[in-house]
Amino acid sequence: xxxxxxxxxxxxxxxxxxxxxxxxxxxxxxxxxxxxxxxxxxxxxxxxxxxxxxxxxxxxxxxxxxxxxxxxxxxxxxxxxxxxxxxxxxxxxxxxxxxxxxxxxxxxxxxxxxxxxxxxxxxxxxxxxxxxxxxxxxxxxxxxxxxxxxxxxxxxxxxxxxxxxxxxxxxxxxxxxxxxxxxxxxxxxxxxxxxxxxxxxxxxxxxxxxxxxxxxxxxxxxxxxxxxxxxxxxxxxxxxxxxxxxxxxxxxxxxxxxxxxxxxxxxxxxxxxxxxxxxxxxxxxxxxxxxxxxxxxxxxxxxxxxxxxxxxxxxxxxxxxxxxxxxxxxxxxxxxxxxxxxxxxxxxxxx
Numbered sequence: 516x517x518x519x520x521x522x523x524x525x526x527x528x529x530x531x532x533x534x535x536x537x538x539x540x541x542x543x544x545x546x547x548x549x550x551x552x553x554x555x556x557x558x559x560x561x562x563x564x565x566x567x568x569x570x571x572x573x574x575x576x577x578x579x580x581x582x583x584x585x586x587x588x589x590x591x592x593x594x595x596x597x598x599x600x601x602x603x604x605x606x607x608x609x610x611x612x613x614x615x616x617x618x619x620x621x622x623x624x625x626x627x628x629x630x631x632x633x634x635x636x637x638x639x640x641x642x643x644x645x646x647x648x649x650x651x652x653x654x655x656x657x658x659x660x661x662x663x664x665x666x667x668x669x670x671x672x673x674x675x676x677x678x679x680x681x682x683x684x685x686x687x688x689x690x691x692x693x694x695x696x697x698x699x700x701x702x703x704x705x706x707x708x709x710x711x712x713x714x715x716x717x718x719x720x721x722x723x724x725x726x727x728x729x730x731x732x733x734x735x736x737x738x739x740x741x742x743x744x745x746x747x748x749x750x751x752x753x754x755x756x757x758x759x760x761x762x763x764x765x766x767x768x769x770x771x772x773x774x775x776x777x778x779x780x781x782x783x784x785x786x787x788x789x790x791x792x793x794x795x796x797x798x799x800x801x802x803x804x805x806x807x808x809x810x811x812x813x814x815x816x817x818x819x820x821x822x823x824x825x826x827x828x829x830x831x832x833x834x835x836x837x838x839x840x841x842x843x844x845x846x847x848x849x850x851x852x853x854x855x856x857x858x859x860x861x862x863x864x865x866x
Contacts, residue, residue, distance in 0.1 A: 738770045
């Protein structure tokens with residue numbers, strides 16, 4: 516007879532029942548038991564968050580001679596780790612529905628904060644060097660032209676408006692699919708969704724760390740002339756401001772100043788990669804919203820080049836990173852759940 520499962524907000528069994536009791540005297544079993552006393556209150560995406568901030572902290576410490584704010588970044592990472600552990604424990608002790616909602620959704624702003632931490636790390640790590648020249652050369656080798664310039668022949672204000680709206684809707688698509696899965700109370704599927712999204716974003720962030728670049732709107736075009744060269748109709752200018760603010764781009768300044776200020780987040784194309792991952796998750800979960808995601812996601816991927824955010828090679832890199840993410844997310848999710856006995860062990864298996 517299978518042991519009864521408990522609800523996500525209900526009490527969990529004591530840590531002793533989770534440990535592998537057949538190795539009580541071994542250091543590895545003892546260490547695992549102590550770790551599981553903490554991880555039993557966390558979900559798998561929490562483990563990813565903690566693991567990634569540990570990696571970032573290690574890089575900050577190892578390259579402290581280059582990164583000006585490394586002490587502050589490491590301190591904030593330590594506080595974030597403590598908050599995650601406290602949140603999981605408080606959810607268990609209080610049984611609060613509000614805390615459960617916060618615990619299940621807090622990863623969205625935290626993933627963005629990790630993205631912003633890279634802003635203070637990437638340029639010092641590479642002594643300010645960018646690799647746009649390499650990406651431009653690959654595009655020219657493949658196509659014989661610069662794709663963003665070639666696409667200018669198809670430019671039209673209404674097309675620009677449509678594609679800018681699609682590009683800016685990127686994060687809304689995650690909320691749309693996540694909310695639908697969450698409402699169905701298919702908790703294992705929801706936490707696999709969370710895990711895969713966090714995992715995918717962090718994979719793309721590693722690409723930014725190793726191959727920083729600014730993108731064609733700064734290198735092949737004059738960023739200060741973007742609204743004149745590629746005008747929209749009603750919302751384009753405002754939506755571009757929103758995207759630029761998220762990437763710390765200074766506005767109404769010469770191109771070289773804007774280039775110096777922008778986040779290095781070009782290769783791989785995170786928008787392409789995570790949109791493809793989202794399409795995969797929509798199909799896997801049989802969500803009704805998947806058809807909306809297919810349409811808007813396709814427009815979004817086209818917009819990455821048309822709106823001058825990416826080189827085409829970035830999209831190819833994003834597609835390759837998608838394959839890596841999709842092939843490894845499920846076994847890594849199961850490994851995390853089973854080894855660390857995370858919250859997902861309480862849910863009926865669905866993935």
